Amino acid sequence: MTASDWADFANVLFVGCIILYALAMFGFALEYSFGKRAEEPVEAKEMATVGGAEEKPNPSSETPSVPITPNGASRAGFVGLVMTHIATIALLASIVVRTAASGRWPWGNMFEFTIGMALVGMITWLILVARDQVARRHSLFATFAVTITLGLSVRVYTEAGPIEPALDSYWIAIHVSAAVIASGIFLVGFVFAVMHLMKRRYDRLISDGKSPGFLIKLAKDMADSERLERLTFKMHVLAFPLWTFSILAGSLWAHLAWGRYWAWDPKEVWAFIAWVIYAAYLHSRVSGKGTRMWAPWLAIIGFAVVLFNLSAVNLIFPGLHSYAGV
Incomplete structure (x- = not known):
């Protein structure tokens, strides 16, 4: 062939x-x-007698998990x-x-x-x-x-x-690979962040006695919002160091290729903006309940900036990276 x-x-x-x-x-x-969906098993609670003595739970009173026949x-x-x-x-x-x-x-x-x-x-x-x-x-x-x-x-x-000759370097295997891996994990974190916000909104509407719209109603059978939020955080904790390494490796490559570590090229600037937003997300996530409520929005904005840097910066803004084309 x-x-x-x-x-x-x-x-x-x-x-x-x-x-x-x-x-x-x-x-x-x-x-x-x-x-x-299988239901969680519910164990019978211990019951107090009239005299105050506690009775041991009867094993037969436990509600077993409901077997599910695949449909x-x-x-x-x-x-x-x-x-x-x-x-x-x-x-x-x-x-x-x-x-x-x-x-x-x-x-x-x-x-x-x-x-x-x-x-x-x-x-x-x-x-x-x-x-x-x-x-x-x-x-x-x-x-x-x-x-x-x-x-x-x-x-x-x-x-x-x-x-392209300018990209013919072993640094592409280091710098760009780190960016690809980080972006892929950020993608998963973005999905969890969106689901978390949907579930949180659904729970709030239900608690207020309001009817969710079609899109938010999709969150009815999602996992607990706190669980989704923790998964969002884990993905970003994993991806953020890789994104940081990618920026640092890109700076070293830029020094070898252009004689300077930082040229304020649009690709560099927007990669750094994404880094700042993700750093703000991680800081907000661990700073307290007040700022933690806004953290998922920062995760979503961060991934939007990553996509902007990947697409609009490549297609619209001229710069030192423009030789890569699309």
């Missing part, structure tokens, strides 16, 4: 993974909407999970084959960065699914996010080919 044939095969794998993610999302939607929607969710694994493998294979076709490190343009971010996000999510049932219950929202991300990446598709 020629390099062109390998590049075409990478495109086939890429299109296939988008289709699989979309089908998986549909399966998760069926499960989320119509699937049965069609539950099976659809299982199929969706299988498809998610296959789609992630297909996406990884697409990147590997594209790398072989181009003969370079696979982060040379906006398209490759975006699909790398999506891959890291889904690998992170699948690891969470294996460790935490909360992530498994919310796979609909993760697959929706990655399907949209991959779908939009087609808008800036770039043929596999040689890298």
